[in-house]
Amino acid sequence: MSEHIVVHITQLGNSEGLPIPHYQTEHAAGVDVYAAVDKEIVLGAGKWKLIPTGMSVAIPEGYEGQVRPRSGLALKHGIGMLNAPGTIDADYRGEIGIILFNFSDTPFRIQRGDRIAQLVIAKIEKAKFVVMETLPKTARGAGGFGHTGK
Helix, strand or coil: CCCCCCEEEEHHHCCCCCCCCCCCCCCCEEEEEEEECCEEEEEEECCCEEECCEEEECCCCEEEEECCCHHHHHHHHCCCCCCCEEEEECCCCCCEEEEECCCCCCCCEECCCCEEEEEEEECCCCCCCCCCCCCCCCCCCCCCCCCCCC
């Protein structure tokens, strides 16, 4: 078993009674994130809304938080995230918000404590960008969207 990094969390006033993020299974990559809404929210078909989570985190330097949609919400209800995956930078200390989007043609109800997203903590590498007159050649070259066919 590998050593775990420590992520400090602050539960905000709107998180009272909600569980702190935790892994549901031994080998889970992400932890569930919960809706910290005061009253039920109806997300209309084709609409989006920022849903509060009632928590802020201190992610260690060299890591990021990746906020991802939950596959069950996508499959069963057509609910996803507009900016998936969302990134939480190591220096961000505000409340985590999830931009849910209703891809379905029916309204979706969000209630307090619903699991609305998952959070994965991932190591990052910083890059140094160097300006060049030309880039090294590759077999692909400038081939873009769909260049390899179906």
